[in-house]
Amino acid sequence: DGGITQSPKYLFRKEGQNVTLSCEQNLNHDAMYWYRQDPGQGLRLIYYSQIVNDFQKGDIAEGYSVSREKKESFPLTVTSAQKNPTAFYLCASRTGSSGNTIYFGEGSWLTVV
């Protein structure tokens, strides 16, 4: 089945460690996105990529890094510089046509212990 796969679903990180969240899509979508959601809040854009080997910062990029070496993959690294990384992270993708829906993965819960 086509879709967006995020892994792991749950992740615990010790302070000072970097962690990488995986996002893979087999929808042949050009654009991919990472959002952060804090409890009871809306989604905030971290990074997005509209084409392979290119990506742009969103509203809250500090402490995060991404890469887009393949069309299907857009991993997000939460670095030790991110002071409050405990949150729900959602990956999404979209085709290039205007008006097309953005589809989301099932999300990853990151907790700092």
Next chain:
Amino acid sequence: AQKITQTQPGMFVQEKEAVTLDCTYDTSDQSYGLFWYKQPSSGEMIFLIYQGSYDEQNATEGRYSLNFQKARKSANLVISASQLGDSAMYFCAMPRGGTGRRALTFGSGTRLQVQP
């Protein structure tokens, strides 16, 4: 920059009744789109309905319809015949900088609880 405002943090509705979730937006673009998503407690984001700013008719998808008032810059979601499974967070969103492959800007959401 685009801005989405959802002024209802929480709403209650009786099963089988209709409910309207409010969304207002601000944009300087002439052409834009508006999306509604549902987020159950599991966390996944489920696409519900899309309205283009130049669409002549309000969008409908099954029990979901969009009350789009362009002059008022509002795009309210109407859910008819509410079901217990409709209990979830609902988010209004629009693309940053028009349509195309731009990322979405989201409102703060409305938590809907359907009561039996």
